[in-house]
Amino acid sequence: MATPQWSKFFPDFYIERLWDKCIKCRRCVSECSYEAHIWDSKKKTLLEDHSKCVGCHRCEAFCPTKALIIKRHPSDFREHALWTPWFIKNIYKQADQGGVLLTSTGCALPYKNYFDHLVLDACQVTNPPIDPLREPMELRTYIGPKPESLEIEEVNGKFRLKKKLPPLIRVEAPILFAAMSYGAISLHVHQGLARAARDLGILYNTGEGGLHASLYEYGPNTIVQCASGRFGLHVDYLNAGVAIEIKIGQGAKPGIGGHLPGEKVTEEISKTRMIPVGSDALSPAPHHDIYSIEDLRGLIFALKEATEYKKLVFVKIAAVHNVAAIASGIVRAGADAVVIDGLKGGTGAAPTMFRDNIGIPIELAISAVDKRLRAEGIRHRTSIIASGGIRCSADVVKAIALGADAVYIGTAALIAVGCTMCQRCFTGKCPWGIATNNPELMKRLPPEVAYEKIYNLVKGWTHEIKEMLGAMGINSIESLKGNRDKLRAVGLTKEEMEILEVKHAGE
Amino acid sequence: MPLELEVFPFHYSQVNKIIRENLKKGEREFILRGVNGHRYLLAGVSADIKVTIYGTPGLDLGAFMRGPVIRVFGNVQDGAGNTMDEGKIVIHGMAGDVVGYAMRGGKIHIYGDVGYRVGIHMKAYMEKIPVLIIGGKAGDFLGEYMAGGVIILLGMHTLYPERPIAGLFLGTGMHGGVIYIRGKIKESQLGLGLKPYPLDGSDEKLLEGYLKEYCEDFGLELSEVLKEDFIKIIPYTHRPYGKLYAY
Structure with missing residues (x-):
């Protein structure tokens, strides 16, 4: 028996296909480079592999009939302030593959963002503001x-x-x-x-x-x-x-x-x-x-x-x-x-x-x-x-x-x-x-x-x-x-x- | 007529400036005397010229250079041939640390010993194969992160007969290229996962070609150099990070 892969059991995203709108044009299949959309040629229908969806919303944006909605997977773990799904799923990935967790972009944790705790000044009454449309303003x-x-x-x-x-x-x-x-x-x-x-x-x-x-x-x-x-x-x-x-x-x-x-x-x-x-x-x-x-x-x-x-x-x-x-x-x-x-x-x-x-x-x-x-x-x-x-x-x-x-x-x-x-x-x-x-x-x-x-x-x-x-x-x-x-x-x-x-x- | 220059009174920047100015005038041969720690000589020079140096060049001799053939009668300090592209540096003496860092073409021939971290991250591409030959012994981390090219370590002309031919961590993180060593090396001196291999026919032919030119540069007998057996170190994988991650 193959070892079960925990990380595949609990996808991050859910691909919702609105069948009343879908015209089976297969645009989603060609747009998704992660192969989350699958064309079943025998049954002539579309299938989804939610575990492959990365939440990039490409298919949703390009679906000609707007028949797709990508959302967080509604299946939830029991609430726990410490052991959030983020940590649980990361452990699953590493238990499955034994590697270093890899990701992209910048820090995703909610550390204090100091820009959001700083406000700017503006002139009132005693010192006039300057209108950049009227006066030269130098950014050089x-x-x-x-x-x-x-x-x-x-x-x-x-x-x-x-x-x-x-x-x-x-x-x-x-x-x-x-x-x-x-x-x-x-x-x-x-x-x-x-x-x-x-x-x-x-x-x-x-x-x-x-x-x-x-x-x-x-x-x-x-x-x-x-x-x-x-x-x-x-x-x-x-x-x-x-x-x-x-x-x-x-x-x-x-x-x-x-x-x-x-x-x-x-x-x-x-x-x-x-x-x-x-x-x-x-x-x-x-x-x-x-x-x-x-x-x-x-x-x-x-x-x-x-x-x-x-x-x-x-x-x-x-x-x-x-x-x-x-x-x-x-x-x-x-x-x-x-x-x-x-x-x-x-x-x-x-x-x-x-x-x-x-x-x-x-x-x-x-x-x-x-x-x-x-x-x-x-x-x-x-x-x-x-x-x-x-x-x-x-x-x-x-x-x-x-x-x-x-x-x-x-x-x-x-x-x-x-x-x-x-x-x-x-x-x-x-x-x-x-x-x-x-x-x-x-x-x-x-x-x-x-x-x-x-x-x-x-x-x-x-x-x-x-x-x-x-x-x-x-x-x-x-x-x-x-x-x-x-x-x-x-x-x-x-x-x-x-x-x-x-x-x-x-x- | 080569341009002869007594560089002792000049700052390195002035020396390079004089060379560049004369290059523009069509001068193709230079002799620099009294070199004493002058840094960056010929750095970034892109021309097929001949330069003979007497004395001790400082940091980064011929860094980023493309084309010059430099012959040094003396020792050189650290960083010779740093990210060198094409050309040749022949050193009738010893060289310091990080010789040939990220070198991607050309040749460096050294008569004597070298310091630490030599030939790190050398890389080859298409017909460009950098070659670094060391007549003496080398310090730790020889050929670390090596991605391509050839390092040949002879251990013959050394000031330190009591030391092993190379230091520790030889070829650590190596993922391309080849290191040839004259004589033997302990496996404990090699980077993680590396092993010494005997040479095959194609290695011998390659080695002989490289060493022939080396011997001509220093007036050595090829047969003397080839008297001992060589071993080679090659990477155990070209994808050291291939299986490191969980997605």
């Missing part, structure tokens, strides 16, 4: 180290800077697209991100999977990543963008490396990553040439030297306990921007325990890092780019008021192109054509559609940010940076407020 941001002081000289009655400024990257909004590798997401999404970044005057990030040949033309809007696996990393790649990001850590899985499973290493991926088809692409946890701040400085300057000091070098870390001290070391190592990815940061694949339990919330990390760098007098030497759980433009405003220069958005951009957060990116079977490079599934999301949706999202957010700034009586995002006076806490402890450097509402 410069990423990179700023000089300690400016020396100005007069030449023939004209004033000019005595020394040339170090290279800075100009972006038209403080919103950048987070590192998501080609491999983790489809080429079409990469193409959409790249084009949207160009048209919005912002940047997208290649992630660590190399740069597809078709994307080199977006160089001025590209950040290339250098992770421990060094996939597809060569001189042309390093010179392709405006910045190189050394990836040390990631908020979704601090302390471990990444790996693209062999199943996802297709012909095209293999070309870009420069590894054989079907082989696991491992990025070990540490860069094996970096064991200290001095070693990090070694790599930062190797990259700068190799690109003749034309590119900025960012260093990305996960927000962990001692994030402020680590960030200080990174700045002293010569990083032009510190990227901090918080507890809520997303991923295409991470062990569930890591995603949900390791790292600290980004809000606290931003404030702690900003405070530490200011105290040490080195805040101007770097930009802080924050990421991990930025869901709306108000989160962007709050992150900047806490001390960030700009934010990265990853999950939000993917939701913009149709992601329903089913959290199964690691399977490579994304029915929405996002986190897949299966040629058939990819076609479901053409690059033009990806471009349009991503462009629209950021356009909407930038307008909202302008409105919020105007309401505060500020006409430039620069004036918001680290401006905690524009924030008030609602329901936070004294200690939390101290870390965030904010007053309580009413104060």
Whole structure:
């Protein structure tokens, strides 16, 4: 007798087929890449395997007669505050297969979300708000180290800077697209991100999977990543963008490396990553040439030297306990921007325990890092780019008021192109054509559609940010940076407020 | 006429700048004298040139480079050939830690010993097969996470006759490529799951080809190098993470 598989007995989702509406067109069968819909050719009818449904809602969205409803499986366990179905089912899975629980996206546990405990200020009576439709409102941001002081000289009655400024990257909004590798997401999404970044005057990030040949033309809007696996990393790649990001850590899985499973290493991926088809692409946890701040400085300057000091070098870390001290070391190592990815940061694949339990919330990390760098007098030497759980433009405003220069958005951009957060990116079977490079599934999301949706999202957010700034009586995002006076806490402890450097509402 | 440069008074950045400027003018051969800890020499240089170095280059010699053939008369510090793409580095001496990290093409020939974490995460793709030959002994973690390419460890020209030919954790996490070792190695020195294998005919032919070039670089007798038997270490799986997860 075969060993029973407990995890198959209790599906997460229930596929409800409304037979009075179903016309047996079998669209659901072709849409579902997980094979939850089955056509019984003998009985000429449709069947469901609820245990295979991941809750992506693809079939429901594309059913021409709207005959499908995907809901949580109504079959319940007896209530227990501690042993919720989440824990029970995870234990079943591991008892069945004996492996590490794998998942996708960012932290799913309901830790306190500090953005939701911060409110913004607005002008009333004594200081007039500014209407962005009527007056210029600047979201332009410069990423990179700023000089300690400016020396100005007069030449023939004209004033000019005595020394040339170090290279800075100009972006038209403080919103950048987070590192998501080609491999983790489809080429079409990469193409959409790249084009949207160009048209919005912002940047997208290649992630660590190399740069597809078709994307080199977006160089001025590209950040290339250098992770421990060094996939597809060569001189042309390093010179392709405006910045190189050394990836040390990631908020979704601090302390471990990444790996693209062999199943996802297709012909095209293999070309870009420069590894054989079907082989696991491992990025070990540490860069094996970096064991200290001095070693990090070694790599930062190797990259700068190799690109003749034309590119900025960012260093990305996960927000962990001692994030402020680590960030200080990174700045002293010569990083032009510190990227901090918080507890809520997303991923295409991470062990569930890591995603949900390791790292600290980004809000606290931003404030702690900003405070530490200011105290040490080195805040101007770097930009802080924050990421991990930025869901709306108000989160962007709050992150900047806490001390960030700009934010990265990853999950939000993917939701913009149709992601329903089913959290199964690691399977490579994304029915929405996002986190897949299966040629058939990819076609479901053409690059033009990806471009349009991503462009629209950021356009909407930038307008909202302008409105919020105007309401505060500020006409430039620069004036918001680290401006905690524009924030008030609602329901936070004294200690939390101290870390965030904010007053309580009413104060 | 090669461009001869006494680099002692210059910062590494200036040295690289001079090389790049002369490269643009068409210079194809460089001789650097007085090298003393200069970091990143030839880093990111993409050109078929010949460079002879006298002295001790610092960190990351030839990092990310594509094409240059560098010959060093002296020892080199850590990180030589870091993520190197194409070209060759010949070292008439010893090399430090993390030589050839994530190297994906070209060759590194070292006459003497190397430090720790050498040849980590080397990878091969299509016709690009990186080759790293060490004439002396190696420290711990040789070929860790190796994904492709060839490492040959001879253990012949060493300052440490009392030490074993390699340290511990050799080939840990290896999932591609091959490591050849002249002589024997204890299984306890190998990474988890790895075993030494005897060579077959195709190995011998390959090895002889690589070693012939190595011997020519240092004026050695191939027959002397081949006097002892070699063993090889290959990965026990190409999918080390294939069965790790529960879904």
